[in-house]
Amino acid sequence: MRTIQAPEPxxxxxxxxxxxxxxxxxxGEVLVRVVASGVNRADVLQREGHYPPPPGFPDILGLEAAGVVEELGEGVSDWQPGQECLVLLAAAGYSEYVTAPAGQLVPPPPGMDLVDAAGILEVAATVVSNMDLVHLSPGEVFLVHGGAGGIGSFAIQYAKALGCTVLTTAGSAEKLDYCRTLGADHALDYHEDWVAAVKEATDGHGVDVILDIMGAKYLPQNVRALAKDGRQVTIGMQGGRKGELDMGILLNKRASIHATSLRGRPVAQKAAICARVAEVVWPMLADGRIQPLHTERVPFGDVRRAHEMISAPGHRGKIVLVMD
Structure with a gap:
């Protein structure tokens, strides 16, 4: 079968x-014939040599896929060959076939095209699991960086559906407008003093929860932007690994900082997260509280172009690789 790898970074x-x-x-596993594979920034990091798969997994890119159940491993009874599914993976999504524990499969959202659905499970699992971790609640102020990307596009809508005031950052007028169409109450240009803009937009309150993809680069600003009892959860390091943390500000605000990764979680945790996504997010998609993400379809064999697109300044939403 065909797979996509990066033999050299x-x-x-x-x-x-x-x-x-x-x-x-x-x-306990299921073999899935892949119809489409979601492309994520983590794939770019793996291609560059910065984010290898967990031990024991193949050096094949891809953290999510959509497809059809092909074969069942011993002990699997809740899936049948021929069923459509989405699958959350630690590796190997860029393949014609992939195996995964049965608990990491979910049915696609009702009425949603299977190819478009290929790009939703990883972002939904990331956002929902982290917002559960920090107990994002109705009426709170939420900030997500990179609002036009896959994570941001979903997080804006999810927080809005929960009844939060939503702020986001982005780097161009076009992306800021796109974030507003998704439901962002305040879309802020990160080239400007966005911390001051946060304070102004929230009448000095600050942000209760920050979903951060930047890591070190935004650490000081994020801490300043947090409200009393605020919570930050970092899921990416696009802005570097090592930053300076002012513990005095953090203590004064009784704030907390979390850092999590979805890829290396134990099977039981991933199964619980997948079930939670199907329980909470699929109804939101069905009734329109969350709209399907803007999706660009790229042929499987044109994967290099897909990676160029995800790193381009104008990128928004999700990219999926479609099998021939």
Whole structure:
């Protein structure tokens, strides 16, 4: 079968189509014939050599896929061959076939095209699990950085559906307008003093919860932007790994900082997160509280172009690789 790997770290040109044996589902696993694969910024990091798969997993890119159940491993009874599914993965989503524990499969959202759905599970699982962690509640003020990207596009809508006041940052007028169409109450240009803009927009209250993809670069500003008893959860390091933290400000605000990663979680945790997404998010998609993400479809063999697109300044929403 065809897979996509980066044998040597580098730019999009490092991506290669590599033939490998089709995997065989073990006990408790399901073999899925992939129809489309979601493209995520974590894939770019892996291609560059900064984010290898967890031990024991193949060096094949891809954290999510949509497809059809092909074969069941021993002990699996809640899926049947021929059923459509979405699957959350630690690796190997960029493949014609993939195996995963049965608990990491969910049915696609009702009425949603399977290819478009290929790009929703990883972002939904990331946002929902982290907002559960910090107990984002109705009436709170929420900020997500990078509002036009896959995580941001979903997080804006999810927080709004929960009844929060939503702020976001982005880097162009076009992206800021896009964030407003998703429901952002305040869309702030990160080239400007966005911390001051947060204070003004919230009448000095600050932000109760920050979902941060930047890491070190925004750490001091995020702490200043937090409200009393505020919570920050960092899920990415696009702005570096090591930053300066003013513990005095943090203590004075009784604030907290969390850092989490979805990829390496134990199977039981991933299964619980997948079930939570289907329980909470699928009804929001069904009744329109969350709109499907803007999705760009790229042929599987044109993966290099997909990686160029996700890193381009004008990128918004999700990109999915579609099998021939």
């Amino acid at each position: 580098g730019g999009p040109e490092a991506l290669q189509i590599v033939e490998t044996d089709r995997p065989v589902p073990g006990p």
